[in-house]
Structure formats: structure tokens, C-alpha cells
Amino acid sequence: MESTPRAAASGFASTWQPLRRGEFRAVFFGVLCMHTATWVNQVGGATLMSTLTPSPLMTALVQTAASVPVVLLGLPAGAIADLVDRRRWMMAIQLGMLVSALLALLFVAFSGLSPLALLLLTGLVGVGLALQSPAAQAVYGEVVPREELPVAMALGSMSFNMSRIVGPALAGAVLGLAGAVGLYATLALFSALVLVSLTRWRSHAERSRVAPERLWSALRGGMRYVRHSPECHRPLLHTFIYMTCGSAAWALLPVLARDAYQLGAQGYGLLLGAFGIGGLGGVFLMPAVRSRLSLPRIVVASTAIFAVVTAVLALAAPLLVTLIALLVGGAVWMIGATLMYAALQDTLPDWVRARGLSIYNLVYFTAMAGGAALWGALTAPAGTRGALGLAALCMAAAAVAFTRWPLHPSTASHTRATTSLYGDDMPLESLAPGADDGPLIVQISYHVRPECTDDFLRAARAVGHSCRRNGALFWRLFREIDTPDLYVERYMLDSWLDHTRHLDRTTATDLAMRDRLKQFLVPGREPVIRHQLAEALPED
Incomplete structure (x- = not known):
């Protein structure tokens, strides 16, 4: 020593x-x-x-x-x-x-x-x-x-x-x-x-890959x-x-x-x-x-x-x-x-x-x-x-x-994640939607093992904080009434462009939180991700 x-x-x-x-x-x-x-x-x-x-x-x-x-x-x-x-x-x-x-x-x-x-x-x-x-x-x-x-x-x-x-x-x-x-x-x-x-x-900072x-x-x-x-x-x-x-x-x-x-x-x-x-x-x-x-x-x-x-x-x-x-x-x-x-x-x-x-x-x-x-x-x-x-x-x-109430040092890593919640680098450019189209709902479904429910919910709480601080306007976790082991995470962003910003801001710590959720899932049942854009209704 x-x-x-x-x-x-x-x-x-x-x-x-x-x-x-x-x-x-x-x-x-x-x-x-x-x-x-x-x-x-x-x-x-x-x-x-x-x-x-x-x-x-x-x-x-x-x-x-x-x-x-x-x-x-x-x-x-x-x-x-x-x-x-x-x-x-x-x-x-x-x-x-x-x-x-x-x-x-x-x-x-x-x-x-x-x-x-x-x-x-x-x-x-x-x-x-x-x-x-x-x-x-x-x-x-x-x-x-x-x-x-x-x-x-x-x-x-x-x-x-x-x-x-x-x-x-x-x-x-x-x-x-x-x-x-x-x-x-x-x-x-x-x-x-x-x-x-x-x-x-001169600045050598890493620049964002999306529009400011x-x-x-x-x-x-x-x-x-x-x-x-x-x-x-x-x-x-x-x-x-x-x-x-x-x-x-x-x-x-x-x-x-x-x-x-x-x-x-x-x-x-x-x-x-x-x-x-x-x-x-x-x-x-x-x-x-x-x-x-x-x-x-x-x-x-x-x-x-x-x-x-x-x-x-x-x-x-x-x-x-x-x-x-x-x-x-x-x-x-x-x-x-x-x-x-x-x-x-x-x-x-x-x-x-x-x-x-x-x-x-x-x-x-x-x-x-x-x-x-x-x-x-x-x-x-x-x-x-x-x-x-x-x-x-x-x-x-x-x-x-x-x-x-002591002050403890942070243990989080703010290094930008090399992958995303999609499993690999998702292109940050707008795909089918327009950049300003929105609001956007991201929905992620999880099949959780019954004996791991409490641990899953505690881990999901940390994920909720991560989503909100990276740009989500709304985040909630829902449980399906007819399928008790099925939990659905939903969060909302202003637009598709905000979604790309949200992905660009994902850090190694954020990704580790999501990886922790997978530890409590039913074997062979990966999370399912869906995206929903608000639809403009015709006027009367």
C-alpha cells in the first residue's frame, strides 16, 4: 500500500x-x-x-x-x-x-x-x-x-x-x-x-451531430x-x-x-x-x-x-x-x-x-x-x-x-455512448418524418419476470430521470392490465429533431441504466420500440 x-x-x-x-x-x-x-x-x-x-x-x-x-x-x-x-x-x-x-x-x-x-x-x-x-x-x-x-x-x-x-x-x-x-x-x-x-x-470540443x-x-x-x-x-x-x-x-x-x-x-x-x-x-x-x-x-x-x-x-x-x-x-x-x-x-x-x-x-x-x-x-x-x-x-x-446530508462526488460517466437504445448507432438525420414533425411518443415494451418486478421498477425510476434530463417532456411507466408481466415505457418529445438530440445526448451511464433493465426481462423477450407522431386532424 x-x-x-x-x-x-x-x-x-x-x-x-x-x-x-x-x-x-x-x-x-x-x-x-x-x-x-x-x-x-x-x-x-x-x-x-x-x-x-x-x-x-x-x-x-x-x-x-x-x-x-x-x-x-x-x-x-x-x-x-x-x-x-x-x-x-x-x-x-x-x-x-x-x-x-x-x-x-x-x-x-x-x-x-x-x-x-x-x-x-x-x-x-x-x-x-x-x-x-x-x-x-x-x-x-x-x-x-x-x-x-x-x-x-x-x-x-x-x-x-x-x-x-x-x-x-x-x-x-x-x-x-x-x-x-x-x-x-x-x-x-x-x-x-x-x-x-x-x-x-482554439476550441477542440466535440460538436453536436444535430442542429442546435x-x-x-x-x-x-x-x-x-x-x-x-x-x-x-x-x-x-x-x-x-x-x-x-x-x-x-x-x-x-x-x-x-x-x-x-x-x-x-x-x-x-x-x-x-x-x-x-x-x-x-x-x-x-x-x-x-x-x-x-x-x-x-x-x-x-x-x-x-x-x-x-x-x-x-x-x-x-x-x-x-x-x-x-x-x-x-x-x-x-x-x-x-x-x-x-x-x-x-x-x-x-x-x-x-x-x-x-x-x-x-x-x-x-x-x-x-x-x-x-x-x-x-x-x-x-x-x-x-x-x-x-x-x-x-x-x-x-x-x-x-x-x-x-453529506456531499458525495458524482460517479456518473458523461462520455457519449457508442451505441444507442436501439442496439447500434442510429442515424441522427431525420428519416421519414420531417425534423419539426411532432410531438413524438416513444414507446418501449418490456416483459418482466414476476420475481424481478421490484428490481425492475427501481431501475426504471433511474431511466425516467435520464429520459427527462435529456429532453423528454413527459415520461411514465405503465402496466398492462390483461398481461401483468408486460410494462410499457412512454416518453414524449417536442419533435423528431428533439428525438435525434435525445439520442445524441445519451451517455455511457444512461445506456448502462437501460442495460440494467434487460437483466430483469423474460429470457428471449427483447424490448420492443415503437414511435408515434401526433396526427393533424382535418378541420370541420
């Missing part, structure tokens, strides 16, 4: 493997810059607001203004990113963001800044970031071979959460040195860097996939709870720095710098932690430790103690948030990855925005330290809940 140190070293090596590829490094750098700009915009705006008005609520609303575009535009942006060339989509948006950042810079330099103008500018930058975020999070799989995809996704999630640490620290430093003008100059610089990185790679969906259909398909994928639910729930409770530290830290420690923008940058250094340390600690602890234990430990960090902030401990707590908090936040993100990524095939990640963003930013508004509102009756204390209690309760 391999010793623990060697296992840790092996985990470390495998974690950094994709970074040996030049195209992946370009993607990693560009997406890191893009997400860092997100937090520079959000946290820098909150810091500026704390200097413009003493209201904790207005300071917390900056985070809300930055997050609302993700809530409103995230799902359409994810659908578009799954339908178009993601690289070109990102280049178009980044060009627009560069122009917007330069205009904002001129506005701030020559017209000054009011609290309302700051909220509007923060929201404007947030729109551009929201439109491209799902595409940016999904492109990692386009520049690495399939066997490196899980590690690439983990690095992508690390990049997302590392930016959550580096961005606020950078915002504090820039504001301390150059004020609002420096903030928007930094945003313009990041847009330019992302544009440069986008010219350094329309936008509304793609939106429904993404939400349907997540709804009918039980493996997606727990990472999203853990993320929502973790971010709602943890958002108090992020939203109220500028106010705490000003009121409890009498620190200006540079002092706030010091607190954020401690958090940022801790987060970078978490990046390098993560491989060793993953090699020694299971995913459920890491998530529980991260949540519990961050509860303690939030409690230290609530106590307004001596500055040195607070800085140490923020170092630890940055590390555990990085590790916990990254692994929750990676757990969701593991459940998503490429055809719906951007849409699934847009739903993650919706959950993430809804939790951060709603949490920020909640804890900001609680400062009125409870004070800043009281609101932080309540957040620490909620975080501790979340850690207890995560022990009861």
Missing part, C-alpha cells in the same frame, strides 16, 4: 497536470482575470460606498447591484453559451466591456461619483460579467483531452474561487493607491488581458436537466447555504474595518490581503487535503472553521488575531467553495455544461446578494457585530446539517 506522503505527492502532480498545456494556461489565465474583475468591481464598489455614505445598507447593496445581473441574465447567457462558439461569444462581450470600462473611467475622472452613480456603474459592469461567466466556466473542457477533464474542472473551480480571494484584496490595494479612477482603470486592464488570452487558444436548439428550448432544457438530475441538487443546496451564511463576512467587512478598527481604505485592503493570502495558501494545500480527507469531511470542516472565523469578526478581536483568523478563513473558503463547485461540474455533460453552471451562478449570486442584503438589514436592529454573530451561528448550524 502506498504511503500517505507519496499519495499526497501524486495528488499534487495530477492536480496541476493540465497547466502543462499552453492552451489550457491561456484559458486559465483569461478566466482568472475575468472572475477577478468581477470581485474587483463588487468589493471595490463596496469600499467606495463606505467612503461616500455611512449607511451599512447602502454598502451591502453594492454587492446586490453586482449580483442582480447574474440573477436576471445568467440563465439566458448559459443557454447562449451552449448554442454558439463560446470563444467568439466571450470575445464580443469582452470588447464591449473594455469600451464600457473606459467610458466609466472618463465619467469618474471628470464628473465625480455619487452613491447612486456607483450603484449604476457596478451594475453595468456586472451585466457584461454575467453574460460571459457561464461560457468562461465551461470552456475548460474544450482545450484538454477527456481523461484530464475532471482535473481541468477542479482547476477551473479553483480559478473561480481564487479570484474570489484575489479580487477583493486587489480592489483594496488599488483603492488605497489610486481611488475610484484606479478601480475602473483596473477593470479596463483586465478586459484587455482577457481579450489577449482569448486569441491564444432555439434559445427558449435551450433554457427549458437546461432547467429540465438540473431538475431531473438528483446528483445536481445537493451541490447546489450546499452552495446556497454556505454562501448565504458566509456572505456576512464579505458584505460587512468594510463596515467593520471602518467602525471597529478605525481603518481607512488601506486598512481594509490589509484585511482583504490577509484573506487573499490565506486563499492562495488554500490553493496549494488543497491537493494534500483532498488526498487525506473525503469530500463530505472537507465540506463540513470548511464550514465549521469559517463559522469560527466569522465569530472572531463578530467579537472584533485584536487586529492581529483578526488577521490570523482571516488567513485561515481565506484558506478554508477557497477549499470548501472550490470543491462544492467541482462537485456540480462533475454532474454536467458538455452539451448542457454552461447552462448547468449558469444555474450554479444563479444560486451562488442569489445567496451572496440576498445574504448581503439580509445581514446589512440586520445591522439596524443588531449592529454590525450582532449581524456577524448571527451569521456565525447560522454557519455552525450549516456544518451540523452537512454531517446529516
Whole structure:
């Protein structure tokens, strides 16, 4: 058996493997810059607001203004990113963001800044970031071979959460040195860097063999996939709870720095710098932690430790103690948030990855925005330290809940199946029907051995989830009254073209579920498949 140190070293090596590829490094750098700009915009705006008005609520609303575009535009942006060339989509948006950042810079330099103008500018930058975020999070799989995809996704999630640490620290430093003008100059610089990185790679993703969906259909398909994928639910729930409770530290830290420690923008940058250094340390600690602890234990430990960090902030401990707590908090936040993100990524095939990640963003930013508004509102009756204390209690309760409902890694394979439910590769082009003919009912009959009925029904339940998430509008299993061992599966799709998409999306795991059904059938009785198209009736 391999010793623990060697296992840790092996985990470390495998974690950094994709970074040996030049195209992946370009993607990693560009997406890191893009997400860092997100937090520079959000946290820098909150810091500026704390200097413009003493209201904790207005300071917390900056985070809300930055997050609302993700809530409103995230799902359409994810659908578009799954339908178009993601690289070109990102280049178009980044060009627009560069122009917007330069205009904002001129506005701030020559017209000054009011609290309302700051909220509007923060929201404007947030729109551009929201439109491209799902595409940016999904492109990692386009520049690495399939066997490196899980590690690439983990690095992508690390990049997302590392930016959550580096961005606020950078915002504090820039504001301390150059004020609002420096903030928007930094945003313009990041847009330019992302544009440069986008010219350094080309997509090698496997393309769909059928025509793309329309936008509304793609939106429904993404939400349907997540709804009918039980493996997606727990990472999203853990993320929502973790971010709602943890958002108090992020939203109220500028106010705490000003009121409890009498620190200006540079002092706030010091607190954020401690958090940022801790987060970078978490990046390098993560491989060793993953090699020694299971995913459920890491998530529980991260949540519990961050509860303690939030409690230290609530106590307004001596500055040195607070800085140490923020170092630890940055590390555990990085590790916990990254692994929750990676757990969701593991459940998503490429055809719906951007849409699934847009739903993650919706959950993430809804939790951060709603949490920020909640804890900001609680400062009125409870004070800043009281609101932080309540957040620490909620975080501790979340850690207890995560022990009861642990987060386990996905075991599904999203490799495209080499055969279909028809037994071999069915041509995906339209055959006799027209592509838009429909709705279509697919009917599959099974003769089940009586002693295997319960096992068959349990296996059929998993097949039902698979059909629905791959595009079926309706799925049911029926039993023939006159032939008790005969079960009939029926599912409906919008059109014959949707049927070909449904087949194109079939993964090895989906096919294995159907193969399991055959284990419970009467020997020699194969499933019988029929197709039924809706018939237009003549008018009276």
C-alpha cells in the first residue's frame, strides 16, 4: 500500500497536470482575470460606498447591484453559451466591456461619483460579467483531452474561487493607491488581458451531430436537466447555504474595518490581503487535503472553521488575531467553495455544461446578494457585530446539517455512448418524418419476470430521470392490465429533431441504466420500440 506522503505527492502532480498545456494556461489565465474583475468591481464598489455614505445598507447593496445581473441574465447567457462558439461569444462581450470600462473611467475622472452613480456603474459592469461567466466556466473542457477533464474542472473551480480571494484584496490595494479612477482603470486592464488570452487558444470540443436548439428550448432544457438530475441538487443546496451564511463576512467587512478598527481604505485592503493570502495558501494545500480527507469531511470542516472565523469578526478581536483568523478563513473558503463547485461540474455533460453552471451562478449570486442584503438589514436592529454573530451561528448550524446530508462526488460517466437504445448507432438525420414533425411518443415494451418486478421498477425510476434530463417532456411507466408481466415505457418529445438530440445526448451511464433493465426481462423477450407522431386532424 502506498504511503500517505507519496499519495499526497501524486495528488499534487495530477492536480496541476493540465497547466502543462499552453492552451489550457491561456484559458486559465483569461478566466482568472475575468472572475477577478468581477470581485474587483463588487468589493471595490463596496469600499467606495463606505467612503461616500455611512449607511451599512447602502454598502451591502453594492454587492446586490453586482449580483442582480447574474440573477436576471445568467440563465439566458448559459443557454447562449451552449448554442454558439463560446470563444467568439466571450470575445464580443469582452470588447464591449473594455469600451464600457473606459467610458466609466472618463465619467469618474471628470464628473465625480455619487452613491447612486456607483450603484449604476457596478451594475453595468456586472451585466457584461454575467453574460460571459457561464461560457468562461465551461470552456475548460474544450482545450484538454477527456481523461484530464475532471482535473481541468477542479482547476477551473479553483480559478473561480481564487479570484474570489484575489479580487477583493486587489480592489483594496488599488483603492488605497489610486481611488475610484484606479478601480475602473483596473477593470479596463483586465478586459484587455482577457481579450489577449482569448486569441491564444482554439476550441477542440466535440460538436453536436444535430442542429442546435432555439434559445427558449435551450433554457427549458437546461432547467429540465438540473431538475431531473438528483446528483445536481445537493451541490447546489450546499452552495446556497454556505454562501448565504458566509456572505456576512464579505458584505460587512468594510463596515467593520471602518467602525471597529478605525481603518481607512488601506486598512481594509490589509484585511482583504490577509484573506487573499490565506486563499492562495488554500490553493496549494488543497491537493494534500483532498488526498487525506473525503469530500463530505472537507465540506463540513470548511464550514465549521469559517463559522469560527466569522465569530472572531463578530467579537472584533485584536487586529492581529483578526488577521490570523482571516488567513485561515481565506484558506478554508477557497477549499470548501472550490470543491462544492467541482462537485456540480462533475454532474454536467458538455452539451448542457454552461447552462448547468449558469444555474450554479444563479444560486451562488442569489445567496451572496440576498445574504448581503439580509445581514446589512440586520445591522439596524443588531449592529454590525450582532449581524456577524448571527451569521456565525447560522454557519455552525450549516456544518451540523452537512454531517446529516453529506456531499458525495458524482460517479456518473458523461462520455457519449457508442451505441444507442436501439442496439447500434442510429442515424441522427431525420428519416421519414420531417425534423419539426411532432410531438413524438416513444414507446418501449418490456416483459418482466414476476420475481424481478421490484428490481425492475427501481431501475426504471433511474431511466425516467435520464429520459427527462435529456429532453423528454413527459415520461411514465405503465402496466398492462390483461398481461401483468408486460410494462410499457412512454416518453414524449417536442419533435423528431428533439428525438435525434435525445439520442445524441445519451451517455455511457444512461445506456448502462437501460442495460440494467434487460437483466430483469423474460429470457428471449427483447424490448420492443415503437414511435408515434401526433396526427393533424382535418378541420370541420
